[in-house]
Amino acid sequence: MKITHICNPENRRARFFREACLRLGLPEPDEVAWVDLLGERGLPRLDTDAIRIESPGENFDVERSLIAKGGGPEFLREDVGRIRHQRPWFDGWKSVLGELETRYSDSRFMNDPAEIVEMFDKPAAQRKLASAGVPVPDFVVAVESFDQLIHKMNRQGVRRVFLKPAHGSSASGVVAFQTDGKDRFLATTSATLDDRGGMDSIAIYNNLRMQRYVERDSIQRLVDGLAQERLFAERWFPKASLDGRTFDLRVVVIAGVVAQIVVRTSQSPITNLHLGNARGNVDQVKARMGAGNWARAMHVCEDAAKCFQGCHYVAVDLMIGTTFHKFAVAEVNAFGDLIPGVLFEGDDTYTAELRSFLNQ
Amino acid sequence: MVPAKLTEWMGLPVKNWKPADGTPEFSKYIYRIGFDWEDSVDIKNSLAQFFSFPGVEETIGLSLGANTEECSEFYKDAFFLIENKAKLPNLKALFLAECDQEESEISWIGQGDISPFLEAFPLLEDFRARGCEGFTATPLRHNALKKLVIESGGLAKSLLKGVHESIFPELEHLELWLGTEEYGWDGKAEDTKPLLYENAFSKLSYLGLKNSDEQDEIAKLAAEAPVLGQLKVLDLSLGVLKNAGGEALLASEAVQKLEKLDLHHHFMGTELMARFVKLFGTSVDVSGREEPDTYGDEIYYYIAVSE
Numbered sequence: 001m002k003i004t005h006i007c008n009p010e011n012r013r014a015r016f017f018r019e020a021c022l023r024l025g026l027p028e029p030d031e032v033a034w035v036d037l038l039g040e041r042g043l044p045r046l047d048t049d050a051i052r053i054e055s056p057g058e059n060f061d062v063e064r065s066l067i068a069k070g071g072g073p074e075f076l077r078e079d080v081g082r083i084r085h086q087r088p089w090f091d092g093w094k095s096v097l098g099e100l101e102t103r104y105s106d107s108r109f110m111n112d113p114a115e116i117v118e119m120f121d122k123p124a125a126q127r128k129l130a131s132a133g134v135p136v137p138d139f140v141v142a143v144e145s146f147d148q149l150i151h152k153m154n155r156q157g158v159r160r161v162f163l164k165p166a167h168g169s170s171a172s173g174v175v176a177f178q179t180d181g182k183d184r185f186l187a188t189t190s191a192t193l194d195d196r197g198g199m200d201s202i203a204i205y206n207n208l209r210m211q212r213y214v215e216r217d218s219i220q221r222l223v224d225g226l227a228q229e230r231l232f233a234e235r236w237f238p239k240a241s242l243d244g245r246t247f248d249l250r251v252v253v254i255a256g257v258v259a260q261i262v263v264r265t266s267q268s269p270i271t272n273l274h275l276g277n278a279r280g281n282v283d284q285v286k287a288r289m290g291a292g293n294w295a296r297a298m299h300v301c302e303d304a305a306k307c308f309q310g311c312h313y314v315a316v317d318l319m320i321g322t323t324f325h326k327f328a329v330a331e332v333n334a335f336g337d338l339i340p341g342v343l344f345e346g347d348d349t350y351t352a353e354l355r356s357f358l359n360q
Numbered sequence: 361m362v363p364a365k366l367t368e369w370m371g372l373p374v375k376n377w378k379p380a381d382g383t384p385e386f387s388k389y390i391y392r393i394g395f396d397w398e399d400s401v402d403i404k405n406s407l408a409q410f411f412s413f414p415g416v417e418e419t420i421g422l423s424l425g426a427n428t429e430e431c432s433e434f435y436k437d438a439f440f441l442i443e444n445k446a447k448l449p450n451l452k453a454l455f456l457a458e459c460d461q462e463e464s465e466i467s468w469i470g471q472g473d474i475s476p477f478l479e480a481f482p483l484l485e486d487f488r489a490r491g492c493e494g495f496t497a498t499p500l501r502h503n504a505l506k507k508l509v510i511e512s513g514g515l516a517k518s519l520l521k522g523v524h525e526s527i528f529p530e531l532e533h534l535e536l537w538l539g540t541e542e543y544g545w546d547g548k549a550e551d552t553k554p555l556l557y558e559n560a561f562s563k564l565s566y567l568g569l570k571n572s573d574e575q576d577e578i579a580k581l582a583a584e585a586p587v588l589g590q591l592k593v594l595d596l597s598l599g600v601l602k603n604a605g606g607e608a609l610l611a612s613e614a615v616q617k618l619e620k621l622d623l624h625h626h627f628m629g630t631e632l633m634a635r636f637v638k639l640f641g642t643s644v645d646v647s648g649r650e651e652p653d654t655y656g657d658e659i660y661y662y663i664a665v666s667e
Contacts, residue, residue: 159429178468180432186465212667236429238462244361246462267361269462322463323376323396 001358004046004107005029006037006100007054008062013338014054020350024358038065038096043103050357052110053100055335056093057169066092081205083165083173083191086229090120090167110357112310116334119308122166123232125332134304135328137162137319140233146223149233154181158235162269163223164331166230172206173226176236176269177219187213188269193222210268237328239271240320242288246271247280248330249318251298252337252349253305255356258298259313259344260337289324300327313337313353362460362490362511362665365392370421370453370486379409386418392458394425403427404440411447421453421486431457431464435472435494445480452504454481456489467513467543467667471495474510475522478502485530492544497522506563507533513571513666514544517551524554531561535568535595538578540666549577556585568595568622571663575599575626580608588614594621597645598664601626610635624648625664 003021007014009031018028030048034056037043056062060078068074072088097113119125126136140161141152153161159181165173175189190210194203204225213219223231239246245265252260263280264271286294301316308314315336319328337349344352366374369390377384377391378401384391393410395403403424410416427437434457441448454477457469469491475498478484482502488509489495495512497519505528510519515538523534538552539545552569567587569578579596588594594615596605606628609615621640625648628636633646653660 178430178465180430180468184432184468186468241361241364241460241462244364246460322460 001026002047002049003029003354004032004048004051005054006032006034006051008035008056008059009033011055011058012340013335016338016340016348016350017052017054017354020348020354023351024354026354026358034062035059035065038062038069043099046104046107048104048107050108050110051100051104053097053113053116053334055338057335063089066096068092069095079203081207083168083204083206083226083229086165086167090230093117093120093167109310110312110353111314111334112308115308115310119314119332119334120167122164122168122331123230126234126329128307129304129329129332132303132307134300134307135326137234137237137328137330140235143223143227143231143233145227146220149177149223150179152233153179157181160236161233162236163226163231163233165226166232168229171270173204173229173231174270175222175226177223177233178236183216185214185216185219187219187222189213189222190270191222191226193218193225195221210270236269237319237330238322239269240288240322240324242280242284245278245280247285248320249285249297249301250336250339251301251316251318252313252339252344252352253301253316254313254349254352255360256302256305258301259347259352260339260342260349261344262339262342285320289320293325296325297327300329304329304332308332312357313349362466365458365460366390366423366455369423369455372421374421374423376425377410378406383413384410384416386413386415390421390423390453391419392423392425392455394459394463395427395429403437407440407444411444416447417449419448420450422448422451423455423458426457426459426463429464431459431469431491432493434470434491436470439476442476442480448481450483451481452483453486454484454488457491458488459490461667465667466490466511466665467492469493473498474519475500475526478505492539495519497526499525499527501527504530506530507535509533509535509568511535511537511571511665512539512544513537513663514539514542515547516544517547520547520551520555524558524560526560528561530563532563533566534561534564535566535570537571537598537665538569538574539571540573540663543666545573549574549581552578553581556581556587559587559590562590565591566593566595567591568593568597570595570622571598571665573600573661573663575601575663576605579605583608583612583615585614588612588618592619594618597622597624597626597648599625600661600663601628602661603628603632606632606636610639616640619643621645625650627652627661 064076067085067088070088070092072085094117101113160178163175177187192205192207202225247265248271250262265280304316305314315333317330372390375389427434470493471491472494473496486507490511621644624645636644
């Protein structure tokens, strides 16, 4: 089988997939670099049986091209960690994936481009899960401004929410926010507010360190800044903890079945691994939950993956409630399989995805 | 992070309870009752229903979880227990606001005077409470209390004074988490001096003055404190303990006679840690060595639980 990998070839994700091909006795995949595909020459002719689409992330030239393609500024300078232009980025991403789907309609996609797009529209993906009966946190509001958020929270009697950029990746721009409904506020986030340039040039950066904001003014500026991109609020689902650390599960579902699992633990409300948090022990979580609850939790992940039938693999972030018997999907990820060293039946994610794809 | 939730207490398993769970088994479990937004369960409503079951008088222990999503008015709801004290004549163990950080930040949990709870439940042996704002203690006499634990990211010194001036003839275990100025600690290390130098509790064997920004100064005071003569355990953990405080403890003969010295979460050097281990062996806990955070030119030391 000839496989084409659309990826950033310099990225370790591309290397992991190359290694998976070799491990399974396949030749190295043909690689098409995002940066070329988004360049002037456009989509090349491909002689291939199957196409795997990999994350365009961690490459500024690619990011800039996607933003420009989506109607954002043509000439951007790199500004590491800055949260900006997420709407045009998403529009560009959506349009290039649409072109791939049309142009390569004769090939099999490991993951369907249209469904990848859906997963990058987080509120839409959450709605889709909810309508299929998959538990997700209650949707509170599409955030236009801090004042509107507060108004809405007060009207609904909600005191704690998670604010999530609709097109953000991992924890970037996510804010855990709470208020007493009066004059007290707390925002915990990896986003840093930079307003040194004055009110008209507020910049928000994603940071690797969690920060706490308690001043209403700062939180207002932060939320208003993030709301310039698409931002939505979900009710805060209190997560279980073990050994004094909060955790959730990253569960990779391959061909409808749960495969690799990572326990992501944290001392803050935001559990994403790249924020310096640690991996926990799956067996310990299983033991604490009991076999029945664990099986139900895994079913929730498989049900979530079922909502994206055209995807051979999906990564589900599953939150477990404080009493260990309730669950909610925080999000589904198209590129959540970057969990090196985590094995299922001896395979890492890349190998397992490919092995079962070849067997289909 | 605050300690994990109790799974066993007073020799019984601890279990969450809400009205949908049906008749409680009062003699088999200690129940934790709290707000649960997933089920839209209100804490006062839950408690009212709990009290309505025949046999509720058998309850020996009760833990209250979060009262709302953010717990800022916890104390008001907790008072409902006092209003219903006739339903709990055998209460020996009580925990106010046993919620972890994911449910409510400790700094947001609104507390109040602990003494009305002690007055309302004369058989109480083990009383624990968690929170920050509003903690105080009006001095009182309580003849049963053996263990008192106040976990906080920032206590008011008035609570220390109130506890010290109280008469607790049975008190064996006293643990006060002092916290940091940022979250409400309004005292100085010297405010712990009465507890160390004018001990009023003849049965006291465990003293914890911990989770403090001023752990170093407290350690220096504790090293020479007369109360050490009766203690088995000195707990100075979770705070900003550095080499100076550690040296003072090492130099004290009274400290060496303790069965247990708990210093975990500290900022002492590894050389000093090794000396502790050499001298104390397994009776010292110097685990959890922390490194201060630096931002630019500034160095920050932090206590284990503040937020």
